[in-house]
Amino acid sequence: MMEQVTRWLEKDPDPRTREELQHLIDEQNIAELEDRFSRRLEFGTAGLRGKVGCGPNRMNRLVIQETATGLGHYLIEQIKDAAQRGVVIGYDGRPDSCQFAHDTASVLTSLGIKVYLTHKVAATPIVAFGVKHFNAAAAVVVTASHNPPEYNGFKVYWENGAQIIPPHDSGIAAEIEQAATKPVPLMSLDDAEKHGLLVWLKDDYYQTYRSTMNTNPLLANHTAPESIGVAYTAMHGVGAEMAETLLQDAGFTKVYSVKEQREPDGSFPTVNFPNPEEDGAMDMVIALAKVNNADIACANDPDADRFAVAARKPDGEHQMLTGDQVGSLFGYYLLNKTDASKQLVGNTIVSSTLLSKIARSMGAEYYQTLTGFKWLTNIAMQKQTAEKQFLFAYEEALGYTVGNKVWDKDGLSALVAFAQLTAELKSQGKTVWDQLEAIYRQHGMYVNAQHSTALDPKDPPVGDKLRAAQPTMIAGRSVELLEDLKALTRTYADGKTESIDLPASDVLIYHLSGGARVIVRPSGTEPKLKCYYEVVEPFDPAESFAEAYEKADLAMDLLIAEHQHTI
DSSP: OHHHHHHHHHHOOOHHHHHHHHHHHHTTOHHHHHHHHSSOOOOBTTBEEEEBSSSTTSBOHHHHHHHHHHHHHHHHHHSTTHHHHOEEEEEOSSTTHHHHHHHHHHHHHHTTOOEEEESSOOOHHHHHHHHHHHTOSEEEEEOOTTSOTTEEEEEEEOTTSSBOOTTHHHHHHHHHHHHTTSOOOOOOHHHHHHTTOEEEEOHHHHHHHHHHHHTOGGGOOOSSGGGSEEEEEOTTSSOHHHHHHHHHHTTOOEEEEOGGGTSOOTTOTTOSSSOTTSTTTTHHHHHHHHHTTOSEEEEEOTTSOBEEEEEEOTTSOEEEOOHHHHHHHHHHHHHHHSOGGGEEEEEETTSOTHHHHHHHHHTOEEEEEOSSHHHHHHHHHHHOOSSSEEEEEEETTTEEEESSSSSSOOHHHHHHHHHHHHHHHHHTTOOHHHHHHHHHHHHOEEEEEEEEEEOOTTSOOHHHHHHHTOOSEETTEEEEEEEETTTTEEEETTSOEEEOOSOOOSOEEEEEGGGOEEEEEEOSSSSEEEEEEEEEEOOOTTSOHHHHHHHHHHHHHHHHHHHHHHO
């Protein structure tokens, strides 16, 4: 191992990580050295993501340069005219992101690949937008999204504008392995610019994204925007400038931004965890909404591809909507704004089935994919036809894409669309909660929940154990249908089977009597079993929203308790 460490020390271009590594050597910190050098940070369908530090199992300049080399070689092999079509590169506000983006540009241009590089921080959807805009071969965003401050990442988009999926992930990974054994090719950015290989994306590019969103017909509902108040936070990320501009363009005059969280700051000083889903992360924007009597309190995560919202209730308090509730509201709203019979909408297997019910009731086509937004957009492109155009997709983890201007989740356009939805409802004397209640009264009271169970790493694979003894009842509900995404079979209670048209994945889905559902999925990164639950309870006309929700919530508690007891 020490030979590998010495070679790394010689190649590392960054004095900070060289010093860090030398310190570990001097201290003879063998455990830490083994952690840094026993493996390489794995390149997968989300690209790279990990803690910043020295060694191949961390995010650092040498890892970025080797990754960019592997990506460049793969693009040249796989895509005709990749060098001329180029790669769009952008980055978030974390301390190393600009340097990592510039290193990526230095490597790609040295391979003769044209690069479009943002001149300042950029929201992830603004960079993803550039692939189709420039007809580029790919895009790279240097971001760790909503991970803690010590992380960074390298996200790759393919020529279709969506995140990469197999086989490109393993193909790029193989090229990175080769690149790591050779000297890294580099060209200075000044030289790249002189040779016509580097184009700086300045403000006019950002304005192109802005004007594209402003002319998106799905964001053209200008019903009394001045009537609602919108509190907003960028959560120390890169979304504020564009988010506030788009809201202003759409006619929203009462927009209140959390100033303490407005500017990019990769240390995230006012939140424990920069993820809007985490407890406490939305506290400051909700407080600002309350002070200003705003109708909604909204957040983007630090790279602005996710969107979260809390809506004011009759008692004046703001309550968070779940990702599934926002997704269902969007589905209902957007299908009502279009000819639903010509639309295609989708969500992931762990998201609520309510969207499928809404789509069916309105004559739209619905599709479902594995978890991960990369599947939602790649599959949408495969499924859409002249008769059925892609409209909307979402995942329960706060990811939404409205229309086809960005083939990935876009928290900026989602913010505008939700504000417009809220304003239209207010013009009709309704709130977001009134609309959600109306949807539930039509389709049933839906409640969704997640539960993670730690496993003993020494135990045999939990999926195999579950498959060896499949239940016929869970929490007093009969299993009416079992979907095994590893075997890609669908088995009904009467024994009838069908094949499933999805990529294989270690997931079991139990459809239970009464519309309930249990999904069991072992984590791919840690010894943990992830369980996703859904209950659907009848909404009696005589019941209030609170009563119907309490009944469904009790059913959910029972389902989780009984199911967890059996695994």
